[in-house]
Amino acid sequence: MKTEQYDAIVxxxxxxxxxxxxxxxxxxxxxxxxxxxxxxxxxAVSRELYSGWTYSNCSYVCSLLRPEVVRDLxxxxxxxxxxxxxxxATFMSNGDHFAYYSDHDALRREIAxxxxxxxxxxxxxxxxxxxxxxxxxxxxxxxxPDPVRFRPRDIQELLYLxxxxxxxxxxxxxxxxxxxxxxxxxxxxxxxxxxxIKAHLAxxxxxxxxxxxxxxxxxxxxxxxxxxxxxxxxGAWGFTRGGMGxxxxxxxxxxxxxxxxxxxxxxxDRFLIKNGKVEGVVLENGDTYTANTVVSNMDVRRxxxxxxxxxELPGDFVKAVKRFKIRGSSGKINIALDGAPTFNNIxxxxxxxxxxxxxxxxxxxxxxAYDAWKEGRWSEDPYFDMLIPTHVDPTMTPPGKHMMxxxxxxxxxxxxxxxSWDGPNRDAFADTVIDxxxxxxxxxxxxxxxxxVRTPWDIEREVGLTEGNIFQGELTFDQLLFNRPxxxxxDYRSPIRGLYLCGSSAHPGGGVMAAPGxxxxxxxxxxxxxxxFGRAA
Amino acid sequence: MTGHRPNLKDGLPVRRGLVETPFDRHxxxxxxxxxxxxxxxxxxxRRFETVEAEYFAIRNQxxxxxxxxxxxxxxxxxxxxxxxxxxxxxxxxxxxxxRVGYTVWCDEDGSVIDDGTLFRFSETEFQLxxxxxxxxxxxxxxxxxxxxxxxxxxxxxxxxxQGPTSFAVLKEAGFDGVENLKPFGIMDVASGLKISRTGFTxxxxxxxxxxxxxxxxxWDRLWPAGQNYGLRPIGGEALDMAxxxxxxxxxxxxxxxxxxxxxxxRGRTPFELGLDWLVDFEKxxxxxxxxxxxxxxxxxxxxxxxxxxxxxxxxxxxFVYHGKKKEAGHVTSALWSPTCKRNLxxxxxxxPYGVSVKDDxxxxxxxxxxxxxxxxxxxAKIAERPxxxxxxxxxxxxxxx
Numbered sequence: 001m002k003t004e005q006y007d008a009i010v011x012x013x014x015x016x017x018x019x020x021x022x023x024x025x026x027x028x029x030x031x032x033x034x035x036x037x038x039x040x041x042x043x044a045v046s047r048e049l050y051s052g053w054t055y056s057n058c059s060y061v062c063s064l065l066r067p068e069v070v071r072d073l074x075x076x077x078x079x080x081x082x083x084x085x086x087x088x089a090t091f092m093s094n095g096d097h098f099a100y101y102s103d104h105d106a107l108r109r110e111i112a113x114x115x116x117x118x119x120x121x122x123x124x125x126x127x128x129x130x131x132x133x134x135x136x137x138x139x140x141x142x143x144x145p146d147p148v149r150f151r152p153r154d155i156q157e158l159l160y161l162x163x164x165x166x167x168x169x170x171x172x173x174x175x176x177x178x179x180x181x182x183x184x185x186x187x188x189x190x191x192x193x194x195x196x197i198k199a200h201l202a203x204x205x206x207x208x209x210x211x212x213x214x215x216x217x218x219x220x221x222x223x224x225x226x227x228x229x230x231x232x233x234x235g236a237w238g239f240t241r242g243g244m245g246x247x248x249x250x251x252x253x254x255x256x257x258x259x260x261x262x263x264x265x266x267x268x269d270r271f272l273i274k275n276g277k278v279e280g281v282v283l284e285n286g287d288t289y290t291a292n293t294v295v296s297n298m299d300v301r302r303x304x305x306x307x308x309x310x311x312e313l314p315g316d317f318v319k320a321v322k323r324f325k326i327r328g329s330s331g332k333i334n335i336a337l338d339g340a341p342t343f344n345n346i347x348x349x350x351x352x353x354x355x356x357x358x359x360x361x362x363x364x365x366x367x368x369a370y371d372a373w374k375e376g377r378w379s380e381d382p383y384f385d386m387l388i389p390t391h392v393d394p395t396m397t398p399p400g401k402h403m404m405x406x407x408x409x410x411x412x413x414x415x416x417x418x419x420s421w422d423g424p425n426r427d428a429f430a431d432t433v434i435d436x437x438x439x440x441x442x443x444x445x446x447x448x449x450x451x452x453v454r455t456p457w458d459i460e461r462e463v464g465l466t467e468g469n470i471f472q473g474e475l476t477f478d479q480l481l482f483n484r485p486x487x488x489x490x491d492y493r494s495p496i497r498g499l500y501l502c503g504s505s506a507h508p509g510g511g512v513m514a515a516p517g518x519x520x521x522x523x524x525x526x527x528x529x530x531x532x533f534g535r536a537a
Numbered sequence: 538m539t540g541h542r543p544n545l546k547d548g549l550p551v552r553r554g555l556v557e558t559p560f561d562r563h564x565x566x567x568x569x570x571x572x573x574x575x576x577x578x579x580x581x582x583r584r585f586e587t588v589e590a591e592y593f594a595i596r597n598q599x600x601x602x603x604x605x606x607x608x609x610x611x612x613x614x615x616x617x618x619x620x621x622x623x624x625x626x627x628x629x630x631x632x633x634x635x636r637v638g639y640t641v642w643c644d645e646d647g648s649v650i651d652d653g654t655l656f657r658f659s660e661t662e663f664q665l666x667x668x669x670x671x672x673x674x675x676x677x678x679x680x681x682x683x684x685x686x687x688x689x690x691x692x693x694x695x696x697x698x699q700g701p702t703s704f705a706v707l708k709e710a711g712f713d714g715v716e717n718l719k720p721f722g723i724m725d726v727a728s729g730l731k732i733s734r735t736g737f738t739x740x741x742x743x744x745x746x747x748x749x750x751x752x753x754x755x756w757d758r759l760w761p762a763g764q765n766y767g768l769r770p771i772g773g774e775a776l777d778m779a780x781x782x783x784x785x786x787x788x789x790x791x792x793x794x795x796x797x798x799x800x801x802x803r804g805r806t807p808f809e810l811g812l813d814w815l816v817d818f819e820k821x822x823x824x825x826x827x828x829x830x831x832x833x834x835x836x837x838x839x840x841x842x843x844x845x846x847x848x849x850x851x852x853x854x855x856f857v858y859h860g861k862k863k864e865a866g867h868v869t870s871a872l873w874s875p876t877c878k879r880n881l882x883x884x885x886x887x888x889p890y891g892v893s894v895k896d897d898x899x900x901x902x903x904x905x906x907x908x909x910x911x912x913x914x915x916x917a918k919i920a921e922r923p924x925x926x927x928x929x930x931x932x933x934x935x936x937x938x
Contacts, residue, residue, distance in 0.1 A: 067849070067878070076878040083593045103587070231875045232849060233589075241597060351586070392767070394598055394702050394938045399709075399765035 003288045006032045006261075008524065009281055011268050012297030012464070012503065014042025015065075018251035019517030020295050020502040020524070022073045025258035027530050032289055033260065034281065036267035036464060040252050042297065043463045043470065044512050046245025046396075050450035053403055054396040055334035056243035057452065058463060058470070060387060060405040061085075061356070063228030063237040064511035065247065068141060069518050073254045080250035083392055084230040084238040088355035090200040091440040095345050098196045099352045102236075115194035125191040125201075131172065132179060133227040133234050135164060140227070140508045140515045143523060144482040144490045180477050184222050185213040185363045195362040202366055203358055203383060206409060208470040208510065210327035212370030213363050217476035224475050224509065237356070239389045243396060247512055270307050271296075271499060278498040292498050293524055297517075298464060299472040300324055300485040300505035308496065317495050320486035324505070325474045328413030328456030328467035329373060333430055336450040337402040340388070341441045354391040358384060359440055369410055376416030378429050382436065383409045402447075408433050413456040413467040421455040429455060471510025472503050481507060492520040493527075500524055552691075555580055558605035559694040559752035563760070567770050574773065577670075577690070579606035582772035589875075591775035595738050596876050598767025599700040601759070602776050604744065605752075608670055609693050612663040614684035621663050624678045625655060626807055626829070628820040632657045635723045637735050641807050641815055643825030647832050648795035648804025650674065651788055652812075654735060656723060664689070668788045669797065678824065694752045696759070699742030699779070702766040704935035707732070707743065710762035715743075716934035730755060737776060739783025741929045741936075781870045782877060784843055784922030786810060791841060791869040791883050809837045811922075839866070840891040845920040846880040849873050850904045850913060857884050858899045861914055865890035868900065874924060881924050882917070895919050 008024050010017045013035035025031040039045060043058035062082050070076065088100040098114060101107040111119045145157030168176055179187065184205025188198040202213045205222035212218070230236040240246040252262060266287070271294060272280040280290035296303040304313060304321050342348055343357075360366050360383045369379035385407040390397050397403050411429060419425060430453040438445050456468030465472060473479055482490045485505040492500045502520035504510035525531075558579050572583040581603065584591060594600045612620055621629040625640040632638045634657060641652045653667030665671065675686045698706060707715045712726050723733040729748035736742035747755045760768070780787065788794050792810055793803040806829060807816050816829060846852050851873050857866040866886035874881050882900070884891075890898070898917045903910055929936050 070878050076876060080878075081596065081876060083597050084589060086587070086590060231873060392593075392597070394705075394767050399705065 003290065004032075006030050006289060006291040008032075008293040008295065009034065009289055009291045010295045010297060010502070011281060012036070012042060013040035013248070013252070013262060013264065014297045014503060015044040015247050015251060015512055015514055016502050016504065016517030016520075017042070017295070017297030018248060018255055019069060019073070019514040020297070020521045021260050022251060022255045022258060023518060023521030024295075024524060025255055025260035026073075027525055029528075029530075031255075031260045032291070033255065033262045034266040034268060034283065034289070035262065035264045037462070038265045040262060040264060041245050041248030043459075043465065044244045044248045046243030049334075049452050050336045052398050053336040053401070053450065054243050055403060055452060056240075056245070056389065056405055057334060057454070058332060058459065059244045059512050060389070060407065061237045062240045062244065062247065062512055063225075063230060063235075064513040065228070066141060066513055066515050066518065067229065069514040072518070073251065075247075075250040075254060078250040078253040078257070080246055081241040082230055082238040083241060084233065084236045085355045085387075085392060087352035088200075088357060089346075089352040090196055090358040090361060091343065092196055092361050093439070097346060098200055099350070100200055100355070101352065102355075111194070111197060114197055115192070118192045118194050118197055121191045121193075122197075125188075128175070129223060129226050130234055131168070132176065132223050135168060135176065136223065136227055138164070139481075140513070141518060143492065143519055144484070144507050146482055146488060146490065148488075179219050179223075181216055182219045183214045183216050184218040185367070187219040187222070188363070199360050199362050199366060200358060202363055203360070203385060206366065206370070206383065207385065207407065208330060209474055209476075210325070210329040210373065210410075210469075211474070211476070212373075213366045215370075217478075220477060220480070221475050224511065228511070228513075239393050241393055241395060243389070243393075244512065251514075268307055270309070271496070273308065273312050273496055273499075276312070276495070276497055278496050293500070293528065294498060295500040295502045295520055295524060297503045299326060299466050299469075299503055300501060301326055301466045302464060303501060304494070308499075312496060314495050317486065317489070324485055325476070325479060326466045326469045326472065326505075327474065328460070328469055329410050330468070330470060331378070331408045331411035331429060331456065332454040332459065333406040333408065333433060334452040335404040335406070335448055336397070337388075337404055337447040338449050339400065339447050340391070340402050341404075341444040341447055343441050353388070355387070357386040359436060360384075373410035373412045376412050376414055378411045378432065379409070380432060382433060384433060384436070386437065406433060411456055413460075421457040426453050426455050426458075429453065472505040473509070475509050480509065484509060492516075492523045558603050559749045560603045560605060560696065560756060563753075563756045564603060564770050572772065576773070577606040577608065581606055582770070584772035584774050585770050588772070588774045588778070591769065591771035592778045592875065594767060594769050594771060595700050595740060595775060595779045597701065598769065599698060599702040599706050599763055600769060600771040600775075601763075602697040602699070602771050602773075604695040604697050605693075605749075607690070607695060608667050609689040609695075610665045610671060610675055611687040611689050612665060612675065612679075612684055613661060613687070614682075615661060616682035616684050617661045617663050620679045620682045620684050621655065621665075622820060623823050624665075624675070626816045626823060626825070628817040629655060629657060629663070630820065631817075634659050637721045637723060637733050639815070641810070641812060643807070643829065644795050644804070645825055645828060646795075646801070646804060647806045647825040647828030648801075649792060649807060649810060650796055651794050652786065656733065658723070669794050674796070692749050694747050694749045696745045696747075696755070697736055697738075697742065697776075698745060698759070699736045699738040699740055701741055701929055701936070701938050702768075703742050705937040706759065706763045706766050706768055708937075709766065710758050718743075719933050720931050737783065737785055738779040739785070739923050739925050739930060740779065740927060741932075778872055778874075779925075781872050781881060781883065782874050782923070782925035784883075784924055786841065786883065787870065791885075805839065805841075806832045806837070808832060809839050810841045837888055837892060839885050839887050841869070841883060841885050842891045843920045843922040843924060844868070844882040844884050844898070844900065844917040845924075846882060846900050846902075846917045847915045848902075848913060849880055850902050850915070851880065852882045852900045852902045852915070852917075855882075855900045855902050857886060857890070857917065858901060858914075859890055859894065860897050861899045865898065877924050879924065880915075881920070884917075891919065
């Protein structure tokens with residue numbers, strides 16, 4: 001057992017914890033990051049589980065990572081490289097497909113193949129969504145105001161928010177309010193008539209969410225997936241060279257270059273709290289580290305319900321944390337492939353095969369997939385987001401071989417009848433997905449060399465995300481802005497003095513964004529009366 | 538000195554109009570964009586698909602850029618070294634055999650005529666590779682020496698194979714020995730085919746120089762080998778992005794070649810281009826030496842510098858100011874660098890700016906915003922070049938990606 005003293009301790013080396021650590025260390029603080037796993041990255045990791053094949057085990061594509069953070073922390077110099085991918089597609093059971101070209105004119109022609117009317121509708125849709133992105137983007141790296149406290153900074157932020165909202169113009173203000181609360185299904189129905197086009201676009205509205213395409217609040221989830229960018233191209237997504245672990249690796253290097261210390265394989269037992277003030281952390285192995293500032297990268301539930309004793313927290317806070325929605329809804333499969341799979345009626349050179357691929361062709365089908373979730377089953381006809389990053393990234397497999405990453409929805413955390421996910425159910429879940437892909441790719445099954453199947457249970461156990469919820473809490477309007485994670489505590493602080501949240505449970509939510517991490521660091525530095533640095537401080 | 542005229546040995550009969558390079562028939566099918574441009578009388582691709590995808594292929598995979606239109610001159614004969622050393626500002630005697638050196642050459646006033654790469658195969662065998670035509674200038678320089686100058690621009694074709702998997706592609710194609718080739722080295726790999734470890738991207742990369750008649754053979758060997766390494770053809774636009782990141786200057790963009798300038802004031806010395814290291818006063822007489830000695834004593838009138846600019850709007854064609862008020866120069870090349878994640882530029886500053894006054898620099902950037910021009914005054918800092926640095930560029934043996 002040892003005891004060491006630091007200026008600040010971050011619990012969890014997820015990308016947000018690392019980002020917070022970087023900013024704090026850069027300001028001159030002596031910072032320690034403790035991480036339960038033997039590797040850093042949380043849900044942004046690249047691991048070789050089959051010799052020669054590297055997987056992006058959890059998160060798999062990059063867009064939301066704030067460019068301000070990348071620049072502040074000089075992540076490019078520390079090896080981060082994000083390569084945008086082109087296009088995407090939805091395969092259809094009649095042998096046709098819908099290709100979502102990134103080239104605007106090519107896309108218009110493709111849409112016309114499915115519906116002439118939807119061609120211009122797409123432009124209208126796209127303009128609306130981009131407008132919403134412009135509205136929300138500047139809010140990502142700001143601490144939300146508390147509308148009931150009326151401190152000068154709350155009033156200032158409310159005015160800022162009000163002004164931006166007002167700048168949308170009268171018509172869009174009304175539409176914006178509707179948009180934030182409506183379902184992605186209704187939203188798309190207002191624009192499009194083609195089922196496959198709606199289904200292709202709707203995926204972004206349900207990913208990571210325990211809601212269906214017709215559940216209110218899912219339209220915002222779609223926006224959440226659009227508001228990122230790659231080099232200024234709004235809504236673009238890219239592959240991180242070497243897998244998503246590349247993000248964490250670069251952050252880790254930046255952190256260590258600023259003098260920070262990472263201790264992996266160091267699981268937290270509890271926060272040290274005295275008289276409502278945090279004093280450090282105690283690890284499971286008994287080691288104690290003291291600091292007056294402790295920042296938790298864990299989700300809000302885990303942080304306060306598992307590692308803080310009940311008596312230390314106000315009752316209404318505990319109640320609010322307990323009702324915070326953080327429901328498991330998805331699974332993940334990573335597959336090592338012996339070659340590039342071919343898809344029915346599509347030439348291997350088609351550029352959209354380098355993008356995100358799907359096989360859900362109507363909103364009805366997606367809604368039925370959600371029915372299974374409600375009943376405690378995985379969807380028998382699941383939605384998936386399927387990518388083969390090795391069409392672009394030469395570093396993850398031997399030449400000519402490929403790696404496929406699959407995000408699958410829906411997979412509930414609790415199976416009906418209290419059944420276990422471990423064992424036959426995990427295999428059966430994987431078979432459901434693989435059989436569905438094989439309907440569109442005749443050679444797919446024969447190419448499988450190895451697979452990593454991750455149920456909500458696996459994600460919770462390995463990454464520490466409650467219920468395996470990828471966003472550390474759902475992105476519905478009741479859990480956004482000043483309500484994230486709970487009302488009164490959207491400023492990264494907690495009822496315990498010196499204890500902060502920096503994970504995706506905090507504003508602006510999930511995705512490999514590093515915004516909560518950067519924002520939390522700014523609040524910590526402000527409490528310490530330290531001048532930060534650069535723009536984000 | 539023998540006093541007789543250099544032997545003239547011309548190439549093929551002159552073809553008329555804009556012509557195809559020897560690789561054209563292989564490249565053309567890849568052109569989905571149909572976006573071509575003229576380059577030294579040849580048809581050259583500006584892009585094949587999207588500039589973005591081609592740019593990222595340079596920094597992530599492997600790319601082929603057809604450099605056949607480059608001007609290539611063979612300088613051979615007993616006095617080849619003497620002629621070359623009279624031409625260029627650096628000392629070609631210090632360049633080893635089978636080595637390549639970047640160089641510039643000047644007129645009598647010390648103004649740069651062009652820059653390019655000098656290939657030294659031996660003391661009697663050189664090749665000069667450059668952007669601007671130099672045939673008659675080379676003859677002027679060679680007057681009185683025992684050399685032959687041959688314009689090989691039409692007879693030698695070239696492919697730049699650049700990117701992190703470029704070595705893997707060569708290996709797959711069976712070019713043995715390439716693993717030992719160091720940066721700026723040249724090797725003969727087959728009859729009529731040379732590979733040099735050079736390029737314009739600042740990344741791992743090679744240039745393949747082949748007799749035009751053997752271009753098909755080379756293509757057929759290279760292209761299939763690249764299939765599992767992400768090999769794709771690229772156009773000049775993507776390459777230009779990589780060359781700015783690499784900090785390389787381009788003739789007529791970052792400096793005005795003096796033979797192409799009406800106004801003598803547009804001439805720039807190597808010092809003014811930040812190329813002091815290329816000038817060797819100890820090697821004996823060379824063209825422009827006296828003027829350059831004087832220029833060195835006087836100090837640069839202007840200086841080409843690298844800038845890192847705040848924000849993300851590329852500072853193309855922007856003016857540079859000191860203290861936001863006093864005009865200090867202008868940007869010559871600029872881009873948002875997707876790899877460095879920095880807003881970069883090359884700029885020509887007027888002394889003392891960039892020379893003794895290096896702070897408080899601002900760039901006035903104009904950019905269109907939905908039908909309205911907006912103006913930003915963005916702070917700029919002088920930054921070291923190359924902007925993009927990666928160990929894989931010089932690792933020997935090189936990595937596979």
